[in-house]
Amino acid sequence: MAIGQLIRDLRKARGWSQSRLASEINKIFGTGLTREYVSNWECCKVTPGPFYLRCLSAVLDVPLAVLEAEVKRRTFISDVAAAAIAPVVASDLLTVGFSARLAGGPSVDDWEGKLAAYGTDYMSLGAADIQRRVSGELMVVQQQLDNPRLWSVASRLMTLYAKTFPGADGSKAVSWYRMAARAADESGDEAARVWVRGRAAIALGYEGASLGVADVLADQAMAISDKPSLGLLNAIMGKAHAAALRGDTATARKLLEQGRRVFDATGSHEQTSDYAVPWWRMNVFTSLLAARLGDENSAVAAQDAARRELPASLPRFATHLEMHRGLMLARSGDHAGGVAYARTAMDELPPEKHSLTLRLLMKEVEDS
Template sequence: MASTPGQVLHSLREAAGMSLAALATRTHFSKAAIGHVETGVRSLSPELAAACDRALGTAPLLTVLIALTGEDQAMRRRALLTTLTAAAGVAGLAGAVAVAELIRAGLVDAAGEVEDWGQVVADYSRRLVTDPSPAYGAALLGQVMLAKQEIVSRGATPDLLRAAGLLTQLYGLWRGNQDDVSGAHGWYRTAVLLADRSGDTASQVFVRARTASRGIFEGYTLWETSAKAGEALAISDRPSLGALEAHSALVHVHALAEDLPAGRRALGGMLDVAERLPDTGPDGPLARTVSFQHYLEARIGEPAAADQTWQTAEPILRPVPVWWREAQVYYGLALVRRGDVADGIGYGLAAAQALPTPVRTVGIAVADLLRAVPTRYASTDLDELRRHAAPGGGPWVAWGT
């Protein structure tokens, strides 16, 4: 069992699969400073503890741990270290993050406050498309575990069930982006059950529709995706993010079936919903719709349309790295389709290399681009790009209609 804050930091960093250099970059502290703390040469300062907690997704674990000093806190410190060691031993970084979330929830309760689950869901939704790292996944799982504990201890209220369903959906999406497709599908099913139990129509629509929009890249046939999108729209009672996602799933279907008029009609459905929803920032309905418009035109539209949508989409999507890089790959596909093969491959490679964490949807886009490259074309960039393609082919290869 780790017995000092430095040893705990070392264990957490290794559990996150993060090198000293990577943690130094994320915290803006030097490798030497962090290394000296881990080996016991220096004490863990409050500033470094807070920075590492943020980088690892374990706030406020390290901060609380270094506050438990002195003989009067020795028992609490040992209890925390024992709990942390047990949780990390079973679930690695996710276990440590779960302990951190319990600590944070205890601090909130002690202050007489109630967790704002709506804000928690919004924060993690945004992080999914801006920083889908292993630390994010561990932190998100910690939130799911905390929501479960709240349901057990306080009762299955509609708000808690709704939050648990949406967080579970997000965790499934994250698992899918780690190429754990079967695991993702299990989390999607749980999300639907929780949303249905909540009685909240908006969340019921959203979890079904988001599953359909992602599922086209995770084993669903075009027919299955259309059916799931239709199911979501059938229970939708007003414009919502779920309705937006259902239409986006249909854009996927028609883009993969190479039916441009039907794809544009589905995109019109997205635009109609987006115009009636509030703008929630860089990853809001407008940006989501723009990303799908570009995807559709870049994949099967005319070159001029692909150029125009890329010029529109690029500045809008830039603050959302996952969507931006996926769109960049698809513009590379558009270039390859018109014969600018080297430039297209260059666009795709630059996008894939720019993401610090591999993301399946971007890998699928890379695989899509590679299919358009002429058989006899060869280059070192092409060889490198192949390394970034998602394994297992794609929906346009083997999953039929």
């Protein structure tokens, strides 16, 4: 398959026009790409060079190696089309779903093991990889929901699936977060009800997207239970970020102090799971919050504390911390320097490890 056809198929799988693809690349990388140039790629009149291959890798959520390797392209496009266009009607997913129903599907313990593995994978894999895999799991667990305990599993899978869509999209991410909350309610599992809402709140608040929804879900989590938990911690910190972005400094600071007290009671020993909040991750939350509040000393202290304990296997989170520094620079008056600092940090991270959240942070730096 020619590179032009690959680009065209990936673009169409996301429902984008040529102009939209050019716009996404320009927005993130500050280029002057035009629709006509994208058309030239797709017609094979021009072959994108190494720089634009990295840009395409980032905006289309496809590993750079896939763009460069002819032999793997056709299989990957089939997977992308199934996940991005209509996962619920893809033949392989339907087969898996019905087979699970007929065979009874994995046990609850097996599902908990799968969730633990996904929690770890999320920390290092790209959104597209997680999205394709979790869509298949949702087809399977959907066939087992006569077991109330599996509503809890489904709700946590839905939350992870929602995280693979940009919160700024509004429709997709938020609808999945809301559905996850309803699924958790079906389970009757209080911990799951709080965690799902709290995880959605911190995702949306950290990304600076759908702040009203972040507040609603955080408030719901806090109303369900005030018992210290990681779900409650996420809810509080998500609400704090929403307050900071609205300019409500006093509320944001009050919530940060509340979050620190909850963290002291519930912080995780597990270091590399999305279901955990260890000390370094709490400091990542705090670093961005302090940067948004203009509290440079607190931001730098949180960044230094996070770096001391951040596992070397999670370079994406080190990039988060560098992006926070870029935001601080931009907000302090050096807009050009802040944008350049943040973009350099993004460029140093391999494109296949970029996340939707990092791109939203880049946009926040540029708009600050």
